[in-house]
Amino acid sequence: MSGYMEITIDHEKCTVPFDCKQCLNVCRSAVFMVMPIKVARGKETDKKEPGTFQVFPFFIDKCTGCMDCVKICPVDALKVKHVKVA
Amino acid sequence: MGFKITSEMIDQWGGSFWYKNPENYGHRLYKLPEPGEKGGRPGGDEGHLFRMLANIIRLKNEGKMEEYLLEVNKLNQTFVESPANQVVPLQDTFDMIDAANGPLIAMMCLCRKMNRATEETSLWEYSCLGIGSAQLKWKRWPERYRGGVEYLTPSQAKEWMDYWDTRGMVHILMSEGIGAIAGLCNCDYPDCIAIRTRLGYGIDPMCVKAEYVAKIDYERCIGCGDCISRCQFGAMKNEITVKKANIDPYRCFGCGVCQRVCQQKAINLLPRRSFPALREEW
DSSP: OEEEEEEEEOTTTOOOHHHHOHHHHHOTTOOEEEEESSOOTTSOOOTTSTTSEEEEEOSGGGOOOOOHHHHHOTTOOEEEEEEEEO | OOOOOOHHHHHHHTSTTGGGSGGGBSGGGGSOOOTTOOOSOTTOOHHHHHHHHHHHHHHHHTTOHHHHHHHHHHHHHHHHTSOOEEEOOHHHHHHHHHHHOSOEEEEOOHHHHHHHOOOOOSTTTOOEEEESGGGGHHHHOTTSOTTOOEEEOHHHHHHHHHHHHHTTOEEEEEESSTTBEEEEEEEOTTTOHHHHHHHHHOOGGGGBOOSEEEEEOTTTOOOOOTTGGGOSSSOEEEETTTTEEEEOTTTOOOOOHHHHHOTTOOEEEEEGGGSTTTTTOO
C-alpha cells in the first residue's frame, strides 16, 4: 500500500516561527518554509511579534516521516501523518 | 511534451554570455512604470509563482503525476519569457561585476531566510550580491532589512565572491526579466530554492546551466575524490577501480566548484557549445 506524508501546523499555537525556527533547522530534508505574512512597506518585519511570520510545509514530497519536527516543537503545533492510498 | 531550454531561448535573452553585456543590468528596473503599464515580471508577482510551485509539489507528493507534469510545463512556459537564473563560474562573476557598472551590495540570502530561518547580519555572513541601479533602494529604505546591507566596491565584491567560491558555493545570477540582472547568489542544496526547484521538479529556467561544462583530465586526475563531495548537482561519482573522478556531462551545470578544489588541476571548464551533443543541454 502506497501513500504520502501530510504535515499540518496549528498557527494558533505556532506564533513566532522565525524567532523559534526549531523545525526549520532540525528537518534533514528542509521541508519547511517561513515567510512574513504582515509586511510594512520599507520595514523589516518584527520576528518577535506574534503572528507576523508563518511557517508551512513546502517541500512536502521530501518528508520521510521521521517525526523530528514533532518532537522538537516547543508548543506542540505540528502534526505529521502518513496518508494511505489504496 | 517535456519542456527543454534551448540555445535559441538563450539567444533571445541576449546570446551567449548575455550577462557580460552592460545593457542587461536591471537599469530599467529603476524606472517608474508609465501610466497603464504593468510592472513586475511576466507571469505575475512572486507570490503567484510561489503558489504555482507549492501546487506542483503537492501534486507530486500525492502521486498525481499527469496533473503534475501539466503544471510543471505551465510554470516553465511562464518562466521562460523572463530568464530567471543561470549558473556562472567565478571568473565570469568577475566579468559581471565589471559589466554591471553600478551599485553592488552584499545582503542576506532570501532563500536561506525562508528555508532555514537563517539570519545573516554581517559582510562575511551575507551570501547574496545585489547588482545594478535597483540596489540604490536600500539607501532609501535602510530599515527594510534589519540585517542591513553593505555597499561594496568592485574589487571588494570580487574578493567576497572568491571567499564563497573557496567555501564551495555555486554562483547563480538572478534576473527579473530580459535585460534585468539584479543579483548574484551563492548557492547550495537544499537551501537554494533555484537549484532545488530545478533538480526536484524540473523547473529548468529557475537554474539554467552555465556556458561551460567540466571535463576531467585523465593524465592529471589521481582519483583523490576531493572534488566529488563539492558537487551540488549530483553529477560526480568516484570510479573506484579506475581511480578517477567521473563527471556526468549531462548533469554537470558548469559551476566550476569542483575545479577550484582540485590540487592536481585535473578539471577543465570547457565551453558547453563546443560539444555537439551538449549544445542544447541547458
